[in-house]
Amino acid sequence: MTDPVTLGGEGDFKPSDFDEKRAENAVRELLIAVGEDPDREGLLETPARVTRAYKELFAGLHQRPEEVLTTTFDLGHDEMVLVKDIEVFSTCEHHLVPFHGVAHVGYIPSADGKITGLSKLARLVDVYARRPQVQERLTTQIAESLMRILEPRGVIVVVECEHMCMSMRGIRKPGAKTLTSAVRGQLRDAATRSEAMSLILR
């Protein structure tokens, strides 16, 4: 069986629709399981609300990166483009609670000047963040899909997040940050990589 979750490739999205009825039933069951009464007034609309919220939080499962990462050509700029501090809200696939922080995404355009709009880099982050995730895969998928679609000379993606599953439960260490990076192509060269890291971390 192939792993349905590939790394930035064309197959890593789900063409199927979000099953609203099933989600509502599951939330109702969960409320009963934790000892609540889903028929009390305050909870009557909760299964439908949670379903709408999950539909939004997991919308990226049904999106392809190329839907948002449109490309154009500009021969005028052939050095690094870096968008810093892109806010990330994602959901930990182990506990289904949020992780939150920022992503920094940079690339060196291809020799023929294939570039994308700056906002498209942030949209790409959302496509992969709005799925059940682990931070390492989120980081890799952003980098790999950029490499595939923009064909740049290099890519750097750094993600810094706090995981609510480590803050509000379990080990309970609020404030701990996890940093992950994915570096491809010319950005792997020591000098270029350190220039990018100094821009990201300053």
Ligand SMILES: Nc1nc2c(ncn2[C@@H]2O[C@H](COP(=O)(O)OP(=O)(O)OP(=O)(O)O)[C@@H](O)[C@H]2O)c(=O)[nH]1
């Ligand atoms: N590598 C990685 N681990 C994650 C991420 N999000 C959560 N985790 C970890 O996933 C692990 C799941 O561990 P388990 O032992 O299966 O689950 P658990 O008993 O709930 O673990 P605790 O969180 O330690 O209570 C935990 O160590 C989490 O901190 C992530 O994005 N990447």
Ligand SMILES: [Zn+2]
């Ligand atoms: Zn977790």
